[in-house]
Amino acid sequence: MIFKVFYQESVTEVPVREKTKTLFVSGESVRDVLSRIGKLGINVEYVQEVKGAHLDYEQQNNEDFKVLEI
Known part of the structure; x- marks a missing residue:
């Protein structure tokens, strides 16, 4: 999941x-993502699952769309 x-x-x-x-x-879940990015030293505000039409929209309209696989 993304x-x-x-x-x-x-x-x-x-x-x-x-x-x-x-x-x-x-990542597999929100908890999994939070544990993976915990060592980046950033202040996480919110984590949202992106799928379906929302994912298609992000891929088409976000020029900086890159998926990190930590």
Whole structure:
């Protein structure tokens, strides 16, 4: 499955919506994804499963679409 992770680059700063970034990660579950990206040192806001039409939309409209396999 593919998950979209919303995050802030710094864990020491207060989250600001305008600075939220996203990345796509392949994993078995939300818990699996969180354990895999835990060592990246980012402040995770939300993890969302992406599938079907939503995944197609992200692939077509997001020029930075790359799936990390950690």
